[in-house]
Each structure stands twice: as structure tokens, then as C-alpha cells.
Amino acid sequence: MKQILLLLAAMLLCCCSSDSEVKADEPSHAGKTLVVYYSYTGNCREIVNTLTSQMEADVLEIQPAEKGQKYEANNYALGTQLLNAIKANPNNASSYPAIDPVTTSLDDYQNVIIVTPLWWSQMAAIMQTYLFQNASQMAGKHVGMIVSSASSGISQVVNDAKRLLPDATWMGDALWINNSNRSNKTSLIQNWIKTLNFAEEQTSMKEMYITIGGQTKSVTLVDNDATRELVAALQNAPITVTLNDNNFEIWGSLGRTLTTKNEQMIAQPGDVVLYNGSNICLFYGSSSWSYTRLGHIDGLSESELRTFLKAGQNNISVTLSLTSGTTAIKSVNGNRMEDGAYYTLNGVKVSNPSKGLYIKNGKKVII
Ligand SMILES: Cc1cc2nc3c(=O)[nH]c(=O)nc-3n(C[C@H](O)[C@H](O)[C@H](O)COP(=O)(O)O)c2cc1C
Structure with a gap:
């Protein structure tokens, strides 16, 4: 009986752990980082948006060559078929589903973060193709991984990654995001990044504070020209702007123009972006547009954001500053x-x- 209980406990640990057997190597990963992802239903795309709001990285999306496939149809028949073909002959290139040609060269990157869905407890077949095709270029790179599933544990996905990239140097444990912790992905990703020992220049984010109606919340800024210029301006004095509601955000003129690094993105609740170079947008909903990312409001749920940002109102006075004003800086x-x-x-x-x-x-x- 005791043995059965121990076995059950071990199985539970295996299923509930957010990590894997991939172990941390030496500290401080310097150099450029590429985030490579595949997303069928959008969860991994959202993870990548959150990840890149917290660290400097370029992004590569892997796309299947065959468009419009329904991997989940007929009880996930196509997804199953693709995975079975790989399993039957994992060393043969023709076992892997074709993907669109990729022009991004891995030579430019020292670190790679893979963000992949789990399919039938394995790595999604489309992502497996990219890793199979690029295994030799990934040799010696520092590689980390985030896996998104509905509920299944990720240990088999970690095994797939190790099989496909035998010569990668793994950074920390893989992060598991699933339907029950997905709403906390911002803090999960923030904590996970800390475990990866990236060189400080990649993750040393600056903090800004937003004060609305006497309430002050912190914003973790990304590092780009726009945020450096904004921080420089805030070092002189706080900036107060008047923002108006736009159904999914409050936005308005920042009263200055910052250097843009526009990219097509799906802005998420909490995101702070620059629109058209001189407008600031604070999101309580989401929107797909070309923005320059500025940062993310820390730790507020969607409904807390609506309250804090006074969603639905106009002429909202918003003060940006580098200190929270009332609290000492620890x-x-x-x-x-x-x-x-x-x-x-x-x-x-x-x-x-x-x-x-x-x-x-x-x-x-x-x-
Ligand atoms: C073909 C297929 C098989 C899947 N198999 C599983 C599974 O075995 N266990 C699980 O928890 N989720 C499974 N899922 C759900 C996905 O892992 C989950 O929704 C993931 O977040 C999708 O990421 P995406 O939205 O970026 O595509 C499957 C999804 C598909 C399309």
C-alpha cells in the first residue's frame, strides 16, 4: 500500500510540476535572444507577447506550409497522424510536416527560447519540424522552452526537445503554462526569466509608475529607444497626460515624440504602447495593431485594470513618473x-x- 501511495505521489509530482528534467547550466547568458514559436489557436502567441514585453528578443513565428488545416477535427485526427508519422521514423526529414521557409539566421543569436503547444502530450508537430531542420545550427546555443497545454504535463515535450536538439545547452527548466495558470502568465514568465540567468542587460527592465485618481501602479518597461527617451524625460519631471477611452484602451497624446520601433502585435490587457510615435495607449482589453512596445502594468487582472484605468471614461488625468511618490524606494x-x-x-x-x-x-x- 505504502509503495502504491509513493508511486501515486511521484506521478502527481511529475504531472503537476511546472518544470522538467532540463537543468540549468552556467550563469549569465549574454548575447542576442531569438524567440521561436508556433501557435495554432493563439495561446503561444499571447505567451510570446508577454515574454517579449519583459525581455529584449527578436521573434520568429513558424508556419505550416499547408494552410487552413484543422488539426483538431475528428477527435484531433490530423494532429495525431502528423505525430505518429514522426514517431514512426524520427530521423527521416520526410516524417515531419512541411513548414514555410524561414529566413532568420540562427547565427545572429546566442540564446533561443522555444514556445510551443503540446499536442497529445508531445511537442506540436510543426515546431518539431523547425527543430529537426535546425538541430545543427542550434548546437551549443543556450535554449529555453515554454510549453502551452490545456492540462497535460509537459515531460514528453521536454524529451522531444532533447531528442531533436541533442547538442543544445539547456537554460533552466521548461515553463509549463496551462489553462489553470494561464491568467497568471505575466508573473509566471517574469519569475521564469529570472531563473534563466540572462546577462543583466537583457532583462534589467526599468520601472515607471502610473498614477490615476490617487492610485499608483508600477509598469515594467521594455528596453528600447522609446523607453530610454521616456525615462530620460521623466528624470526631469513627471509627465501628466489626458487620456480618453477607446473601448479596449485609454489613450492620448504624450506631448512628445519618441523613437518608434513599430511591430504588428496583439496588445494585451496591461500593455503600455506607443501609437504613431507620440500617443500613449494603456490597455484593459486587447487590439491587433502596429505599435512600439513600452511596457506592461504589473500584476493587475483585467477587471482591476478596468477600474484602475477608469475604462469607459474620458478626460482621465494620468501621471507618469519614476517613483511611486508615497512609498520609499527599496x-x-x-x-x-x-x-x-x-x-x-x-x-x-x-x-x-x-x-x-x-x-x-x-x-x-x-x-
Ligand atoms: C492536435 C492537438 C492536440 C492536443 N493535445 C492536447 C493534449 O494531449 N493535452 C492537452 O492538455 N492539450 C492538448 N491540446 C491543446 C493545446 O495544447 C493547448 O490548447 C495549447 O495551449 C495550444 O496552443 P496554441 O493556442 O498556441 O496553439 C491539443 C491541441 C491540438 C491542436
Whole structure:
């Protein structure tokens, strides 16, 4: 009986764990990162949007060559058939479903993050094709993986990845996102990125604060020209803008133009983006458009965002700043600050501060 209970406990652990057998290697992965994903019903695409709002990375979407396929039809018959063909002959290129040609060269990247759906407990066949075709170019790269399923555990997907990329250097454990934790994907991904030991320049996100009607919330900024310019402007003084509702966002002029890095995206609740170079949009719903990503409002559910952003109202006064105003600053970029030391508003420690605005002992000080 005891043995059966132990076996059941082991099976439960295996099914419930968010991770896998892939183990962390040496710390601090420097260099450029490519996120490679496939998405049939959109979950992985949303994961990639969240991931790239939290770290600097280029994105490559893998597309099947045959369009309009219904992998789930007839009790997932086509999905099953594609996986069975691979299983029957995994070393033969013709076992894998054709994908659209890919022009992105892996030579430019040191790190690759795979974001894939799970199909019948295995890696989706379309993603398997890309990995099979690029195994030699992926040799020695630092590779991480996020797997999205409805509910099934991901250990077989991890095995597929290891079979397809025998010479990859795996970064940390794979992250499992499923229907029961999907609504928490922002914090799951944030915590997962921390476990990967990326070199700091890739993930050292800046924080900005948004104050509306006396409520202040933090925004994790991505690192691009627009956010650097915005932070530089906010170092002089907070910026107050008047925003109006647009059914899925509140938006309006930022009163300045920032350098754009527009990309087609599906903005998600909580996203903060730049539209047309000079307008800021704060999302409580979603919208597909070409924006420059600025960041993401931390830790609010969709209904909390609606309340905070005063969804449905107009002439909303919104203040952007680099401090939360009322609370002392205990840390920057997640690192504790040393007592008595001076930090720039971006959290860089300064040994001999010259004239300017700094943070010391959790407070803004002017020298
Ligand atoms: C062919 C096929 C097979 C699937 N098999 C499983 C399964 O065995 N277990 C499971 O939990 N989800 C299964 N799913 C659901 C997907 O893993 C899940 O919805 C995933 O989030 C889809 O990601 P996407 O929206 O990016 O395509 C399957 C989906 C398809 C299309």
C-alpha cells in the first residue's frame, strides 16, 4: 500500500510540476535572444507577447506550409497522424510536416527560447519540424522552452526537445503554462526569466509608475529607444497626460515624440504602447495593431485594470513618473539598495555622484 501511495505521489509530482528534467547550466547568458514559436489557436502567441514585453528578443513565428488545416477535427485526427508519422521514423526529414521557409539566421543569436503547444502530450508537430531542420545550427546555443497545454504535463515535450536538439545547452527548466495558470502568465514568465540567468542587460527592465485618481501602479518597461527617451524625460519631471477611452484602451497624446520601433502585435490587457510615435495607449482589453512596445502594468487582472484605468471614461488625468511618490524606494531592478549608497533613478550605483537627482536610503535626493 505504502509503495502504491509513493508511486501515486511521484506521478502527481511529475504531472503537476511546472518544470522538467532540463537543468540549468552556467550563469549569465549574454548575447542576442531569438524567440521561436508556433501557435495554432493563439495561446503561444499571447505567451510570446508577454515574454517579449519583459525581455529584449527578436521573434520568429513558424508556419505550416499547408494552410487552413484543422488539426483538431475528428477527435484531433490530423494532429495525431502528423505525430505518429514522426514517431514512426524520427530521423527521416520526410516524417515531419512541411513548414514555410524561414529566413532568420540562427547565427545572429546566442540564446533561443522555444514556445510551443503540446499536442497529445508531445511537442506540436510543426515546431518539431523547425527543430529537426535546425538541430545543427542550434548546437551549443543556450535554449529555453515554454510549453502551452490545456492540462497535460509537459515531460514528453521536454524529451522531444532533447531528442531533436541533442547538442543544445539547456537554460533552466521548461515553463509549463496551462489553462489553470494561464491568467497568471505575466508573473509566471517574469519569475521564469529570472531563473534563466540572462546577462543583466537583457532583462534589467526599468520601472515607471502610473498614477490615476490617487492610485499608483508600477509598469515594467521594455528596453528600447522609446523607453530610454521616456525615462530620460521623466528624470526631469513627471509627465501628466489626458487620456480618453477607446473601448479596449485609454489613450492620448504624450506631448512628445519618441523613437518608434513599430511591430504588428496583439496588445494585451496591461500593455503600455506607443501609437504613431507620440500617443500613449494603456490597455484593459486587447487590439491587433502596429505599435512600439513600452511596457506592461504589473500584476493587475483585467477587471482591476478596468477600474484602475477608469475604462469607459474620458478626460482621465494620468501621471507618469519614476517613483511611486508615497512609498520609499527599496529596490531598483529587483536588487536591494545598499544603505548610504547613491543610485541613479535607473538603479545604477554611483560612487562619486556629481550634481543631479539620485536615490539614497530609499529616498530621492538632489545633490
Ligand atoms: C492536435 C492537438 C492536440 C492536443 N493535445 C492536447 C493534449 O494531449 N493535452 C492537452 O492538455 N492539450 C492538448 N491540446 C491543446 C493545446 O495544447 C493547448 O490548447 C495549447 O495551449 C495550444 O496552443 P496554441 O493556442 O498556441 O496553439 C491539443 C491541441 C491540438 C491542436
